[in-house]
Amino acid sequence: MSVFTAFDHPYFTHALLAGSGIAAAAGLVGYFLVLRAQVFTGDALGHVAFTGGLAALAFGYDLRLGLFAATVVFAVLIGALGSRGRSDDVAIGSVFAWILGLGAFFLTLYSTRGAAHGTAGVSVLFGSIFGLSAGQAKVALLAAAAICAAVALLARPLLFASVDEAVATARGVPVRALGLAFLVLVGACAAEATQAVGSLLSLGLLAAPAGAAHLLTARPYHALALSAGLAVAEMWAGLGLSYAAPRLPPSFTILAVATAVYLATLVTVRPRRGRTVTSRAVRGNVPGWPRL
Amino acid sequence: MVTTMSLTDTYPVWSWNPVTDLRAMWAFPFMVNAFRAGTVVAVLAGVIGWYMVLRRQSFAGHTLAQVSFPGAACATLLGIAPVVGYFAFCVGAALVIAAIPRAGQSGSGQEAALTGTVQAFGLACGFLFVALYKGFLGGINSLLFGSFLGITATQVTVLAAVAAATLAMLAVIARPLLFASVDPDVAAVRGVPVRVLSVAFLVLLGTATAATSQITGTLLVFALLVMPAATAQQLTARPAVGLAVSVLVGLAVTWTGLIAAYYSPYPIGFFVTTFALGVYVFARLARVLAQVLARRAPASARLSGSAV
Incomplete structure (x- = not known):
């Protein structure tokens, strides 16, 4: 079986188009998430995306409406509550475990309505990128392009605010508004990634390429581009692998490639002092660092 | 093709007479098994969870729980009992976490990225095993969100034996572990083997997580492992009382969850998380209220004194 026969199948081209956009968005957002x-x-x-998606299905709305509405609303909530100081992990963990439980409730509600079949929950949890229609792929690609454009627009002030919050505030950068805008982008990105690899695995797509990029270079813009490039390459490799070996689901192959690349980077690149982005890098005028 | 029965037609009706209802429910051997297994798991999770919350290792518990899903799926694929997969993967993962220093706690961005990647990869492996095992897709939801159906008498015996062994181990190390958890530095100076205790506790946590996953499902272990313990620590700082409260909350949540799940088509994991979170939120509110009242009482006394 030649690789080129893959492009004869519309499902593969749809998956490749949507997957490339989603991976690029996840790579860009993931870089800041790790930073x-x-x-x-x-x-x-990601957990919220699962519950939102199934709630929309259970009440008869489009899956994507639920995904985006739930993640964006929760991102704003987290941003609003987060300013009062960090809550302990037990409280956060408990609330998110309950949200998953609520998702299981909506899943049962949806699958007992009769019209649906029991695999809806599985595809929201673990993704079904080969099941995207032409229209869904187009919307996913457009949304991903919007996320990428927003990250590009925010990149400079967001880098400053992330690396040295105090100095950025003193220089008049709207740190709080940036943090909130970034959380909304993370929410939109989680909703996007859910359509590709599912809500449980979206974390891997956000964290693995970004983690590798952070290890490979300390220059912010290089790392940002590298993170997006790695994510797209991993997405292509995963899709190709799954097409060549149909017994392996695409969500698994994408995650497997991403994890392998990250672990290989971790083994070969020893993290050294000065290899990570620090506020000293800003003050020391590291070449390539944006002058602000 | 998976054929599913229409669920809504087959559900028993709650008659508002608890005695007849319980008798009708326990007429089914699978419900008796579910209550036995639930009770064993609630006690085990309540005790181990109390130590876990005290040691701030709930993140390690979360990681171990994610690992139990590929464990169970792998065992099913290989044709072994899922119980074996649960315990083998969880205890194995506990030993791995113990081998890496400072693992199991959410730290810097890079560490969190690694942990998140490994967790997502573990879940992806579970999904792969499920996809390779054709016709098992219906069971994936009960692995993730818990199920009380199909718990066998053998499974109850295995759970009880594991729980007894785990609790006996914990009873042996309970006092030094408490000391090492509250103040590791002083404990180390006094000659308590802090490192050995920490490894031993992680293994115990692995077995407790594996046992809990079988009732609440992989994604919802927090319901029995963390929420009752967190409730107890909101209410009391005394270890013995706290352990008792944690176990009691766990038992109450499990029993009411089982009853609610029996009388409705919804999964047990939903009810257990909802009830447990409800109790936790109530405990937090009660504590805040108590603090406000305590602050107000002297303030109002002073205010009325100055007004006179």
């Missing part, structure tokens, strides 16, 4: 040490917010928003 700001907010990886677990991404995890939490």
